[in-house]
Amino acid sequence: QKEVEQDPGPLSVPEGAIVSLNCTYSNSAFQYFMWYRQYSRKGPELLMYTYSSGNKEDGRFTAQVDKSSKYISLFIRDSQPSDSATYLCAMKDSGNTPLVFGKGTRLSVIA
Amino acid sequence: ETGVTQTPRHLVMGMTNKKSLKCEQHLGHNAMYWYKQSAKKPLELMFVYNFKEQTENNSVPSRFSPECPNSSHLFLHLHTLQPEDSALYLCASSLGQGSDTQYFGPGTRLTVL
Numbered sequence: 001q002k003e004v005e006q007d008p009g010p011l012s013v014p015e016g017a018i019v020s021l022n023c024t025y026s027n028s029a030f031q032y033f034m035w036y037r038q039y040s041r042k043g044p045e046l047l048m049y050t051y052s053s054g055n056k057e058d059g060r061f062t063a064q065v066d067k068s069s070k071y072i073s074l075f076i077r078d079s080q081p082s083d084s085a086t087y088l089c090a091m092k093d094s095g096n097t098p099l100v101f102g103k104g105t106r107l108s109v110i111a
Numbered sequence: 112e113t114g115v116t117q118t119p120r121h122l123v124m125g126m127t128n129k130k131s132l133k134c135e136q137h138l139g140h141n142a143m144y145w146y147k148q149s150a151k152k153p154l155e156l157m158f159v160y161n162f163k164e165q166t167e168n169n170s171v172p173s174r175f176s177p178e179c180p181n182s183s184h185l186f187l188h189l190h191t192l193q194p195e196d197s198a199l200y201l202c203a204s205s206l207g208q209g210s211d212t213q214y215f216g217p218g219t220r221l222t223v224l
Contacts, residue, residue, distance in 0.1 A: 006153075008151055032211040034211070034212070036215075041217070041220075042217050042218075043113065043201050043203075043215030043216050043217045043218050044154075044215045045113060046214070049211070049212065088154070095209065096208055097209075098144075098159065099156075099211070099213060100153075101153045101154040103151060103153045104153075
């Protein structure tokens with residue numbers, strides 16, 4: 001079983017839709033959860049960061065962590081064509097260990 | 112811009128060539144990373160440097176050779192690569208090796224013919 005599972009998509013939605021992106025993981029020691037956004041021909045940029053369980057909201061973006069289910073989500077409200085990108089989840093434990101990434105989900109928001 | 116720059120942005124090389132990728136960070140970070148990104152695969156961590164010392168080498172073939180002369184610069188020297196090494200090579204930096212937030216450069220798109 002891979003440490004982090006993420007559906008690579010592609011996912012295509014109309015402008016204005018609510019988008020839900022998800023990752024599951026197997027390592028119960030993970031405590032730090034991140035979502036990176038990667039535009040075409042660019043490097044990943046940090047979009048959302050969450051420690052442990054709970055929700056975090058930033059504008060149209062909401063990150064959710066359910067540690068009991070080992071499941072994290074990123075919701076995008078009122079999606080825009082500029083949200084079209086690949087979204088990568090990443091997570092780590094509290095030790096001196098590297099980030100573990102999902103494969104990334106490619107999202108297209110159609111105007 | 113994230114404060115991490117990479118050159119060149121694109122590179123095409125033959126299997127017998129020798130080339131180098133360069134990464135520079137202007138964030139005052141102490142840890143730097145090389146990742147390989149291939150289609151439909153997770154980011155693969157290749158090397159980690161913390162305070163100029165290599166701390167991780169994830170079973171990377173010896174045809175990839177990293178160099179970190181100081182905390183701001185990181186190189187990846189390439190020689191006798193294979194076509195399957197074609198990928199996007201990303202450099203990242205963080206405050207320290209255990210830091211949870213990494214900042215990525217734009218990557219070098221490498222094609223091996």
